[in-house]
């Protein structure tokens with residue numbers, strides 16, 4: 001990332017973020033959940049990070065703020081990427097939805113809700129997208145047993161095999 | 163061409179054949195397999211290779227895919243089946259008319275392959291009966307052809323319930 005742009009990003013978000021790091025040259029912003037929406041709005045409107053790439057989560061079992069929700073953005077104007085992270089607790093894994101800013105966030109937030117059980121306040125449609133209705137639990141959480149299956153079709157019995 | 167009538171008392175060669183009814187029906191059926199390709203994952207690449215010219219399953223009478231289960235008699239399950247897809251596979255199988263055969267194509271369809279997690283059905287034989295298992299990830303075309311030929315042998319040798327006392 002060009003040094004001038006990096007400085008602009010740093011200045012614009014400095015009052016909002018908790019940490020500002022560089023990972024392989026890419027800015028990594030750590031923000032409190034309450035300031036997520038405002039930070040991303042600035043990134044989008046002032047700094048032209050106009051493409052929402054993905055949202056996912058990282059499960060850190062045993063830690064107080066168990067889930068780290070991770071966003072990636074891209075600027076089609078500057079051609080650079082940027083990462084935003086925020087931590088939420090197991091008891092209330094809830095962040096603000098980015099749907100008001102990026103329509104494409106709707107589906108990836110649904111997926112993140114499927115896989116990690118993160119709630120997105122303001123997302124109008126959090127029905128399962130990769131999972132199915134009736135699936136219990138969140139399979140990418142570390143405490144989901146890795147081979148627990150939840151079949152929809154009953155398994156054939158020995159008599160059925162004849 | 164000689165169009166003179168055959169002199170009475172003699173018959174032309176091959177005017178009659180003698181066979182068992184089961185063998186006749188089995189022979190007809192084994193060369194008219196209409197596959198329904200239920201293709202879900204990377205094995206599809208190998209399925210295309212084996213259907214296309216260099217390997218050409220048409221030589222075995224098993225190349226013309228029907229995209230309606232009601233017109234097909236060989237269900238080829240090619241690729242990973244997830245629990246979410248399992249009801250669809252089951253429905254497709256139920257829609258096929260008898261006689262029908264099922265081929266599990268590739269390690270995933272046979273056993274779940276290297277996936278053992280929340281998403282993957284551990285082998286399609288957990289929900290529908292399977293007639294022929296083709297190993298490999300993905301199987302070589304030769305393995306698939308071997309599987310088709312083994313299935314054909316089996317069709318030729320089996321009892322065909324179409325045969326009643328009147329036929």
Ligand code: SF4
Pocket residue numbers: 203204205206240241242267268269270271275298299300301
């Ligand atoms: S058996 Fe291998 S090639 Fe075939 S669908 Fe499974 S992973 Fe893909």
